[in-house]
Amino acid sequence: MAALVFDLDGTLVDSAPELHKAANAFLAEKGLPVQTLDAVKSFVGNGAVKLTERLLAAAGQPAEGAALDAQAKRFVEIYAALPPGDTVTYPGVPQELARLAGQGHRMGICTNKPAGPTRAILDALGLAKYFGAVVGGDSLDVQKPDRRMMIEVADRLGSKTALLVGDSEVDAATALAANVPFILFTEGYRKRPAAEIPHDAVFARWADFPDTLRRVYL
Numbered sequence: 627m628a629a630l631v632f633d634l635d636g637t638l639v640d641s642a643p644e645l646h647k648a649a650n651a652f653l654a655e656k657g658l659p660v661q662t663l664d665a666v667k668s669f670v671g672n673g674a675v676k677l678t679e680r681l682l683a684a685a686g687q688p689a690e691g692a693a694l695d696a697q698a699k700r701f702v703e704i705y706a707a708l709p710p711g712d713t714v715t716y717p718g719v720p721q722e723l724a725r726l727a728g729q730g731h732r733m734g735i736c737t738n739k740p741a742g743p744t745r746a747i748l749d750a751l752g753l754a755k756y757f758g759a760v761v762g763g764d765s766l767d768v769q770k771p772d773r774r775m776m777i778e779v780a781d782r783l784g785s786k787t788a789l790l791v792g793d794s795e796v797d798a799a800t801a802l803a804a805n806v807p808f809i810l811f812t813e814g815y816r817k818r819p820a821a822e823i824p825h826d827a828v829f830a831r832w833a834d835f836p837d838t839l840r841r842v843y844l
């Protein structure tokens with residue numbers, strides 16, 4: 627059975643409100659104007675450093691190199707210190723993960739979010755027990771869409787075959803690079819219409835995931 631590899635932000639959890647809160651606390655600390663939720667959503671997908679880079683660029687304060695790394699470190703500190711509760715699973719996610727685990731699927735997480743906050747969210751939501759491998763944006767020296775992110779998760783799960791479930795262009799590119807099937811969840815933070823993002827199957831409600839998965843393996 628192929629391992630099921632899941633993206634986190636915008637796929638299993640709606641983390642944008644909490645990222646928005648952290649982004650605005652970070653900007654306010656620097657005396658910069660705050661951002662809308664939609665703007666922050668559009669900055670998510672390539673990890674914490676890119677998110678920080680996009681926040682600073684949007685505020686007219688571009689940063690790069692070591693200066694950007696230092697700013698991103700501060701952003702992650704602010705994010706990690708927020709009280710839990712704002713990040714929630716999409717409806718039906720806990721039930722579906724329990725069902726898949728019950729069927730014996732090996733499951734892993736492949737996210738560009740740093741591994742620390744990723745584990746904190748999985749623990750807080752009671753989901754950690756479902757995942758035999760968690761690879762975050764700072765786990766390797768590459769991030770999605772590099773195929774090594776996907777290969778690392780499959781290796782850690784001891785699985786030769788895998789598929790990726792994700793919400794974004796970055797996930798689609800990762801699956802293509804790793805040559806694995808891609809299932810697109812449409813309710814996350816993608817930037818383009820779903821039809822323009824290469825996928826093998828698509829779904830909008832987690833209650834429909836069983837049928838969607840069957841379509842890929844028919």
Ligand SMILES: O=C(O)COP(=O)(O)O
Nearest residue numbers: 634635671672673737738
């Ligand atoms: O943190 C990000 O930018 C994106 O995280 P994701 O890979 O779980 O969507």
Ligand SMILES: [Mg+2]
Nearest residue numbers: 633635636793
């Ligand atoms: Mg995502």
